[in-house]
Amino acid sequence: MEFVALPGYFSSFEKENSPALDSTLVDHNVLVNHDDWKILYDSIPQDTENTQYKLLLLARHGQGYHNYSMEKYGVKLWDDYWSLLEGDEGGSWLDSRLTDLGKQQVSETGRTVLVPIVDQLGFLPHIFFNSPMRRCLETFAFSWNHVFTKYPELVTDSTIVTNNVIENLRENLGSHTCDKRVNHSEAVAEYQNFKTKSGHTVAWKYEENYSEPDALWKADHRETPDEMDIRTRTGLEQLFSQASSKDKFLSLTCHEGVINSVLRNLEHPGVKKLQTGKTVAVVVKVTTTL
Structure with a gap:
């Protein structure tokens, strides 16, 4: 399987060989050749026998307690000391949850970014994906809640929203405890069948034989960018394999490090300094070998 980002849709990749952008200085999600999201979506090439085209919306989690502590x-x-511990007198950042500010950030993203996208498209993402980390589970629920509240009729299964958790699409592994996952049973007890304010239930769908303890994180090795890119590629292969040909609009709620790695894997210009709670949209060409 091969995948590559296509230029000409968003200001983050306006044309071939576009430079990386500083997202604190430039709005990287501006539509550059289309008047609205529906026109953009309709302009995406049609699938062929072994090629599919996807609109992928990447969302970074809101501020976690680890971000605040950093x-x-x-x-x-x-980096030298605190990240190696599990917390301080203010709380724990092991598999960090969102802060109150983080919840406000992703709620604002829901109102000002996600709702307008769905307003224009007229439909939800065909399939949702998520990092397993608690801050990302919370980010999805608190951001998309605003869309589900405004458009309950768009939820296919009237009250249940299914989100597919991909273990490989999680933040840089190793040494920093904020990136160590809590036991699976603990996360399931806290978040499975999470009730949103819209009245919907989020059903997290985990991979088969999902590990109870975190099997990827190691205390004595911080993953290198090259190592992370290999893992992210595996995660992208899993993501695109799970999406059917009818699943053209995809949502992934994850981390800054994952988004950076996804963009590298897609040969997309960098989007630097992506702030907590922000999004990056990409049109992707996915080629499978027959």
Whole structure:
């Protein structure tokens, strides 16, 4: 399977050989050749026998307690000392949850980004994907809640929203405890059948034989960018394999590191300094070998 981003849809990849953008200075999600999302969607090439085209919406989680703590202590102290612990007097950042600010950030994204996209398209993503980390589970629920509230009729199974968890599409592994997953049973007890304010139930669909303890994270090795890109590629293969030909609009709620790695795998220009709660949209060409 091969996948590559296509230029000409968003300001983050306006044309071939576009440079990386600083997302704190430039709006990287501006539609560059289309008046609205429906026109953009309709312009995406039609699938062929062994090629599919997807609109992929990548969302970074809102501020977690680890993000707050990194700002509090500074990057050097965080990397050298605090990140190796599980928390401080203010709380735990092991598999960090969202802060109150983080919940506000993703709620704002739901209202100002996701709702307008669905307004224009007239439908939800055909399939949802998620990192297994708690901050990402919360981000999905608190952001998409606004869409489900406004458009309950668009939820295929009237009250249940299924989201597919992909273990490989999680943040940079190793040493930093904020990136260590809690036991599967703990996450399931806390988040499975999560009730949104819209009245919908989020059903998290995990991979078969999903590991109870975190089998990927190691205390003594921080994953290199090259190692992460290999893992992310595996995750993307899983994601695109799970999406049928009818699943053209895909949503992935994950992390800054994952988004950066996804963009590298897709040969897409970098979107630097992506802030918590923000999104990146990409049109992807997926080629399978017959």
